[in-house]
Amino acid sequence: MKRLAKILLIFLLVIINFSQLTTDAQAVCPVCTVAVGAGLGLSRWLGIDDIISGIWVGGLILSSSLWLIDWISKKKLHPLSINYKLLIFLGMYTFILLPLWYGKIIGNSVNAILGIDKILFGTGLGSAAFLFGVWADKKVREIKSRQLFNYQKVIFPLTSLVIASLLIYYYGGYLY
Secondary structure (H helix, E strand, O other), rough: OHHHHHHHHHHHHHHHHHHHOOOOOOOOHHHHHHHHHHHHHHHOOOOHHHHHHHHHHHHHHHHHHHHHHHHHHHHHHOOOOOHHHHHHHHHHHHHHHHHHHHHHOOOOOOEEEOOOEHHHHHHHHHHHHHHHHHHHHHHHHHHOOOOOOOOOOHHHHHHHEEEEEEHHHHHHHHHO
16 A cells, blocks of 8 residues: 555646746636536435546646745746645645545556546546646637637646546546
8 A cells, every 4th residue: 555655646746846947827717626626516315436536536626726926926036946745746646536535536556547546546647637637728818829628728628637537437447
């Protein structure tokens, strides 16, 4: 189990490291965070597999982290340093995953995929998918010098989470 925790920690640190590759504004709007939270609640209510719920947990954690960083940056006169951003990311992941660990929702050896807990695996995948959606939005804005349509900042990350969820739902059975 310690090996699994080390692998998860390394994976999350890699995701956090790649999230720092974006430049100036790392803002994620509150609407996107609420939409991701609603998707998570809906998936749990419908009884969808834990890996799919984990994807939405990962998106929600990363969205909340970026939102908090943006909020704090607006309150201060200068942007936060990398160390503070990393502390916020680690704090958010800990704040969400630690209660799941103590509540025995995470850590059940029967509920695993590729030897990793489904919620943890989904959280890493969801964080990566959400980060890709944020990156794609920024790239499109950089190339076109404008947004293509209203709520693009919301739709890109949500679409990446939906695509990741559908891929795991339809093709995830091969991972067991």
